[in-house]
Every structure is written in structure tokens, then in C-alpha cells.
Amino acid sequence: MSPEPDLVTGDAVALELRLARLASRGLAFAIDAVIQLVILVVGLIVVVAAGPDDGAARAAILLTLLVLVRVGYPVLFETLSRGRTPGKSAFGLRVVRDDGGPIRFRHALARGLAAAIVDFGPVFVWGAVAVVCSLVSEKSKRVGDFLAGTVVVLERAPAEVTPNIVMPPPLVSWAAQLDLSGLTDDLALALRQFLARYQSLRPEARDSLGANLAQEVAARIGAPVPPGVPVWAYLMAVLAERRNRTWPGAS
Structure with missing residues (x-):
């Protein structure tokens, strides 16, 4: 409990x-x-x-x-x-x-x-x-x-739960076309915290929170989850692309 x-x-x-x-x-x-x-x-x-x-x-x-x-x-x-x-x-x-x-x-x-x-x-x-x-x-x-x-x-998360953000290979080309100007620091932090706790969340909470985050991200960047792509991979790709543009060579 x-x-x-x-x-x-x-x-x-x-x-x-x-x-x-x-x-x-x-x-x-x-x-x-x-x-x-x-x-x-x-x-x-x-x-x-x-x-x-x-x-x-x-x-x-x-x-x-x-x-x-x-x-x-x-x-x-x-x-x-x-x-x-x-x-x-x-x-x-x-x-x-x-x-x-x-x-x-x-x-x-x-x-x-x-x-x-x-x-x-x-x-x-x-x-x-x-x-x-x-x-x-x-x-x-x-x-x-x-x-x-x-x-x-x-909301201050411990350093040890920082997720390893890796671009899903099938989404490399898709992510390169994204307009990430609407993705705020606060929303990016929420995505990182969600991915860091992904495995420890209850399945129903994971699915609901992931769907809510994906919906907000889609509204911000104008790109919904591609067909057949898991929500976690979609969020991971968005974060990885944002990191790559902010700190080239960090991947």
C-alpha cells in the first residue's frame, strides 16, 4: 500500500x-x-x-x-x-x-x-x-x-530515477519533422517523470496518465500518436528529439 x-x-x-x-x-x-x-x-x-x-x-x-x-x-x-x-x-x-x-x-x-x-x-x-x-x-x-x-x-524527483531517454529507431524520421516550440519545460519534466516511473505505476494509472500526457503533447506540437506506436514510445521520441535539438550530440 x-x-x-x-x-x-x-x-x-x-x-x-x-x-x-x-x-x-x-x-x-x-x-x-x-x-x-x-x-x-x-x-x-x-x-x-x-x-x-x-x-x-x-x-x-x-x-x-x-x-x-x-x-x-x-x-x-x-x-x-x-x-x-x-x-x-x-x-x-x-x-x-x-x-x-x-x-x-x-x-x-x-x-x-x-x-x-x-x-x-x-x-x-x-x-x-x-x-x-x-x-x-x-x-x-x-x-x-x-x-x-x-x-x-x-515534485522534486530524486536523481536516481532520471530515465534514459533513447530515440526509438522507427520514429527517427517522424520526430525530425516535429515542431517542438510549443513543448514547455514543465510539460517535458512531466514526461520525464512519467517515463522514469513507468514500470512502477499501476497499469491502469500508467495507461490513463500516459494517454492524458500524449493528448497534451499532441495539442502542443500538432502531431498525434502515430498509428500502431505505443504511447511510451511516442513520448520518448518527443523527449529525445527535444534533447537532440537542445544539446546536439548528447544522444
């Missing part, structure tokens, strides 16, 4: 992703909180030094700044980096949907609003709600995660 609760895809297939626990999430939050606090202090200094003399206008500006930093900071980073803030990046954490897929703006917004209003409060001192919720949740979720349908996972 897996030591971690499984994530379940929309097709009810269990994915064995490593969930981030309270300690690592707390440290990541601390880094983000320090960055946000610095931004607020700098903003306060600027408003006091160069802002309007009217007290009400100054208060309105500071309130707007507080909202932008408390809500806008996590929403901006998690949307643009598909689930990561500077703090999460430092500890190899990422926010994903309950089905293991990447989050979108609406997920980040729900998490950001819940963090500011419920989980941590507007002044960084009401974190007890987030802590208690994470402790009683099997998947270490805070209120924002429940509202957004997300979990935080530990």
Missing part, C-alpha cells in the same frame, strides 16, 4: 504523487511571507514619502496595496508558473488540481482569496485555520485547496 494518499483523476484512476506536508508548506509560506512583507514595507515608505497628503487617500492606497500583495502575489505566481511561488520553488513544491493536472487562474484566485480571508487572515496572524485544516485533512489541504479543488505536491 502506498504511504501517501493517492490522487484520483477524472477517470477515477489513482496517481501516486507525493503530497507536500505541513512542515515543507510552512517553510515555503515563510519565504513568501517575507517577500510580501518586504514589498509592503517598500510600498509603505513610498506612499509616506511621495503619496498624497490627504489621510483618507493615503489609507485607500495602502489598503489597495495590501490586497494586491496578499492576493495578487500568490495568484500571479501560481498562474504564470502553473502552481509555484518563490517559496514553493525553493522547496520543490507545486500546486496541482485534484486530478494531478496543472492549475489555472481560477484555481489560483480561489486559493489566494481563501488564504487572505480564511486560512491566514489579512495580517499573517490567523494561520491557525490553515494549520488545523491541514492536520485533519488526509491530503494536507487548507481551506483554499478545498475550495479550488487542489493539492500541493512534492
Whole structure:
């Protein structure tokens, strides 16, 4: 039995992703909180030094700044980096949907609003709600995660599971014609992690996740899985071709 609760895809297939626990999430939050606090202090200094003399206008500006930093900071980073803030990046954490897929703006917004209003409060001192919720949740979720349908996972993979990427000989000519400009680093990382764990995944999870990845890759590069080609070979060929173009002679 897996030591971690499984994530379940929309097709009810269990994915064995490593969930981030309270300690690592707390440290990541601390880094983000320090960055946000610095931004607020700098903003306060600027408003006091160069802002309007009217007290009400100054208060309105500071309130707007507080909202932008408390809500806008996590929403901006998690949307643009598909689930990561500077703090999460430092500890190899990422926010994903309950089905293991990447989050979108609406997920980040729900998490950001819940963090500011419920989980941590507007002044960084009401974190007890987030802590208690994470402790009683099997998947270490805070209120924002429940509202957004997300979990935080530990995605930093050990070096020893790095797969050996080899171009399948029958796909050499096919891969040479691919337009890989739409293949992002994050998606390539997901492919490598999938191939590294291919043999250890449950057959049903392997098939479902492989099909989902192949569908996303096909949408990005405009080339579906060729007839008769296994999904793993298709993904391997795409990764190998990307590597060969990025680092010629590395194969």
C-alpha cells in the first residue's frame, strides 16, 4: 500500500504523487511571507514619502496595496508558473488540481482569496485555520485547496530515477519533422517523470496518465500518436528529439 494518499483523476484512476506536508508548506509560506512583507514595507515608505497628503487617500492606497500583495502575489505566481511561488520553488513544491493536472487562474484566485480571508487572515496572524485544516485533512489541504479543488505536491524527483531517454529507431524520421516550440519545460519534466516511473505505476494509472500526457503533447506540437506506436514510445521520441535539438550530440 502506498504511504501517501493517492490522487484520483477524472477517470477515477489513482496517481501516486507525493503530497507536500505541513512542515515543507510552512517553510515555503515563510519565504513568501517575507517577500510580501518586504514589498509592503517598500510600498509603505513610498506612499509616506511621495503619496498624497490627504489621510483618507493615503489609507485607500495602502489598503489597495495590501490586497494586491496578499492576493495578487500568490495568484500571479501560481498562474504564470502553473502552481509555484518563490517559496514553493525553493522547496520543490507545486500546486496541482485534484486530478494531478496543472492549475489555472481560477484555481489560483480561489486559493489566494481563501488564504487572505480564511486560512491566514489579512495580517499573517490567523494561520491557525490553515494549520488545523491541514492536520485533519488526509491530503494536507487548507481551506483554499478545498475550495479550488487542489493539492500541493512534492515534485522534486530524486536523481536516481532520471530515465534514459533513447530515440526509438522507427520514429527517427517522424520526430525530425516535429515542431517542438510549443513543448514547455514543465510539460517535458512531466514526461520525464512519467517515463522514469513507468514500470512502477499501476497499469491502469500508467495507461490513463500516459494517454492524458500524449493528448497534451499532441495539442502542443500538432502531431498525434502515430498509428500502431505505443504511447511510451511516442513520448520518448518527443523527449529525445527535444534533447537532440537542445544539446546536439548528447544522444
